[in-house]
Amino acid sequence: MLTKEQIAKRIAQELKDGYYVNLGIGIPTLVANYVPEGMDVTLQSENGLLGMGPFPTEEELDADLINAGKQTVTTLPGSVFFDSATSFAMIRSGRVDLTVLGAMEVNDKGDIANWKIPGKMVKGMGGAMDLVASAQNIIVAMQHTNRDGESKLLKELSLPVTGLGCVKKIVTNLCVMDVTASGFELKELAPGVSIEDVKAATEGKLIVNGKIPEIEV
Amino acid sequence: MNKVVQNAEEAIIGIRSGMTLMLGGFGLCGIPENTIGALVASGVKDLTCISNNAGVDDFGIGLLLKGKQVKKMISSYVGENAEFERQLLSGELEVELLPQGTLAERCRAAGAGIPAFFTPAGYGTEVAYGKEVRIFDGKNYILEHAFKSDYAIVKAWKGDTDGNLIFKATARNFNPLMAMAGKVTIAEVEELVQPGELDPNSIHTPSIFVNKIFQGVNYEKRIEQRTISA
Numbered sequence: 001m002l003t004k005e006q007i008a009k010r011i012a013q014e015l016k017d018g019y020y021v022n023l024g025i026g027i028p029t030l031v032a033n034y035v036p037e038g039m040d041v042t043l044q045s046e047n048g049l050l051g052m053g054p055f056p057t058e059e060e061l062d063a064d065l066i067n068a069g070k071q072t073v074t075t076l077p078g079s080v081f082f083d084s085a086t087s088f089a090m091i092r093s094g095r096v097d098l099t100v101l102g103a104m105e106v107n108d109k110g111d112i113a114n115w116k117i118p119g120k121m122v123k124g125m126g127g128a129m130d131l132v133a134s135a136q137n138i139i140v141a142m143q144h145t146n147r148d149g150e151s152k153l154l155k156e157l158s159l160p161v162t163g164l165g166c167v168k169k170i171v172t173n174l175c176v177m178d179v180t181a182s183g184f185e186l187k188e189l190a191p192g193v194s195i196e197d198v199k200a201a202t203e204g205k206l207i208v209n210g211k212i213p214e215i216e217v
Numbered sequence: 218m219n220k221v222v223q224n225a226e227e228a229i230i231g232i233r234s235g236m237t238l239m240l241g242g243f244g245l246c247g248i249p250e251n252t253i254g255a256l257v258a259s260g261v262k263d264l265t266c267i268s269n270n271a272g273v274d275d276f277g278i279g280l281l282l283k284g285k286q287v288k289k290m291i292s293s294y295v296g297e298n299a300e301f302e303r304q305l306l307s308g309e310l311e312v313e314l315l316p317q318g319t320l321a322e323r324c325r326a327a328g329a330g331i332p333a334f335f336t337p338a339g340y341g342t343e344v345a346y347g348k349e350v351r352i353f354d355g356k357n358y359i360l361e362h363a364f365k366s367d368y369a370i371v372k373a374w375k376g377d378t379d380g381n382l383i384f385k386a387t388a389r390n391f392n393p394l395m396a397m398a399g400k401v402t403i404a405e406v407e408e409l410v411q412p413g414e415l416d417p418n419s420i421h422t423p424s425i426f427v428n429k430i431f432q433g434v435n436y437e438k439r440i441e442q443r444t445i446s447a
Contacts, residue, residue, distance in 0.1 A: 046317065047243040048387045055446040063246065063438035064374075064388040070244040070297075070441040081386055083393045083421075084269070085241070085325040088318025094338065115314075122305060122314070123296030129344065130318030133337035164341040 001154040002173045002190045006217045007141050009034045010171050011100055014139060015041050020090075022046065022131060027141040028100035042078075044096055044129040046087050051079030058104045068127065088127070092134045099135040101128060103142050103167075105157050108204035110167040110179040112140065113159035125162060132163030144172035144201045151203040153177075153184060174198050176215060184209050188215045220380050220424075221409070222431045225255035228403045232368055234261050235288075239324065239364065239395040240268040240278060241371040244297070244441050245435035247388030249372040250278050250407045251433035257284055265289040267364055269320060269391055271301045276439050285309070291364075293317035316344060319378065321394055328397025328426070333362045334365050369399025372433070373422070376406035377413075380427030383421045389421065396422045405433040 002010065008030035015021065015035060022044045023029050032052075035041045043052040045067040052067055053074035060074055068074045090096060105113040112132055115125040132138060145151055153170070170177045175198050176188040183205030186198060189212050199206055222228045229252060232238070232400035242248030246444040256264075257280045264287050271290055272279035279298050281287050289311040295301050304310035315323070326334055339345050343356055349360040371392040374385035382404055396402050404422075409432035 047246070048390050053442040058445060061443070061445065062386065063440050064386040066244065066246050066387050066440075066442070071320070071444040072440060072442065073444070075386075081384075081389055084317065084321035084388050084391045085394050088321050092318060092338070100430075119306075122302065122312070124292060124294035124314045125316055125344075126294040127317040129316035130336075130338040132318075133340060135356075140397060161342050 001193060002215065002217065005030060007171050007173065009217045010176065010215055011139055011141055012036065014098065014169070015039060016097070020044055020050070020095060021098045021100070022091070022096050024101040024128070026102040028102060029069060031100055032177075044090060045073070045088075046084075046091065048082050048084060048087050049073070049075070049079065050082070051076045053079065065190050088130050091127070091130050094136055096133055097137060098130050099138045101131065101138060101140055103140045103152065105152050105154055105159050106140055106170060107154045107157050108179070108183040110165045111157055112162050112167050113157045114162050117159045119162065128162050132166040135166070137168060138166050139169045139171065140167050141171055144174040151201055153202045153204050155204045156212060174201060180207065185209065186212055188213055190215050220428060220430050221378050222429050222430055225251040225405065227434070228405070228429050228431055229255050229259060230253060231401065232256065232259070232261055235263045236367040237265040237365065239366045239369040239399055240266055241390065241392035241395050242277065243269050243387065243390035245272065245439050247372050247384065247390050247392055248272070249370045249403075249405050250436055252370045252403060253277060254404065256286070257281060258284070260284075260287045263288040265291065267324070269293050269317060271295045271298050273441065274300050275295050276437070280401060282310070283338040289313065291315065291319050291320070298437050302373050312338055319344075321391060323364045324391060324394040324398045326367065328394060331360060331363060333360055335359065336361055364398060366398060367394040367400050369402045371396045371402065371404050373404055373406045374431050375408045375410060375415060376404055377410050377424070378430065379412045380404065380424035380430050381415055382406065382422035382427065383415060383419055384421050393422045397426045401428045403428065404427055404430045406430060407433060407436060
């Protein structure tokens with residue numbers, strides 16, 4: 001099984017030189033820690049920052065400089081600030097090369113739910129609906145099952161949908177899967193995890209073709 | 218024309234119960250602290266507030282919620298506020314949640330004289346209920362309308378007495394969009410200077426959009442997630 005850090009590390013292998021990347025809150029944020037040495041990746045934060053730097057030192061701390069998770073951050077050489085409409089212009093027009101999001105549920109058609117649990121939790125969608133409606137390349141980072149051990153990879157969503165048919169790849173604590181026209185296609189297995197383990201934890205349609213390699217992190 | 222008012226109390230003269238207000242800020246970053254304080258003290262109620270977030274329990278718009286001065290919130294994310302959640306679940310508070318980019322564009326459209334626009338965000342979700350769907354180049358889009366608001370209340374870093382504004386870092390967020398969108402726009406600034414002191418190349422909001430301006434006092438600038446690198 002992968003830790004949260006290892007999930008982030010595996011997703012970082014999908015980065016390419018020159019990418020503009022938007023990272024969601026939670027595990028996706030950790031991807032920033034594993035950008036390969038020498039690779040030029042620019043992080044977009046939808047509250048209005050392109051070129052997000054690391055957390056500040058005590059001396060650098062600035063209440064006016066935060067990321068979309070409301071954490072204090074810094075700029076880097078070449079960073080730029082802009083208003084929220086410009087930020088979502090970048091997102092809707094497809095300039096962001098990779099979006100990494102957390103999810104409560106994903107179904108085998110690539111629909112995602114991550115903004116609301118009726119009657120229990122209403123936090124809102126933030127920028128997630130804009131991102132999933134327009135991004136070409138969306139990777140979901142999440143645990144394979146919920147706290148009750150139930151699959152989060154489903155035939156049909158039980159929670160209100162955030163976006164339709166948008167998820168391309170999923171990295172969980174158990175495996176890496178691509179969302180294809182025929183369902184969740186198993187691509188890689190976490191160390192110590194069997195195909196049977198993934199089958200047992202996946203409610204949606206799972207496709208296993210040939211020998212499945214182990215995730216290298 | 219004199220746009221300068223002495224303080225937030227003077228700036229909010231004209232804001233009455235039942236009005237729709239736009240309030241700038243993302244989380245607690247770039248919020249009009251002084252004017253929110255004056256609204257709380259004024260006791261004005263039944264407000265509809267358009268703002269990306271709803272503050273926290275004891276700061277920002279959270280203070281207006283605590284005083285039960287808000288009838289309806291229009292936001293994209295409201296996750297940091299327990300009192301908000303209580304009022305919502307008990308039915309005291311009406312809430313309309315929108316995708317953040319849609320919220321921003323509905324402000325921008327209002328300020329740009331554009332009555333409505335199509336966006337893909339929210340297609341196939343609850344957000345699309347009752348909204349017109351149109352297909353462009355094979356993709357589904359929903360019709361969203363420009364916001365209508367009585368007052369826009371924004372916070373800038375620097376401003377001049379004509380009403381030109383400059384925002385700082387990510388405290389910009391929704392502020393310049395809302396500044397363009399209010400029937401009346403109130404700007405509170407950290408530093409108010411004379412015309413000519415701001416570089417015309419660096420101004421974010423042109424003075425024409427601003428009706429009242431004042432230099433705020435005692436900015437707390439509370440940080441929600443204080444993250445420090447070792």
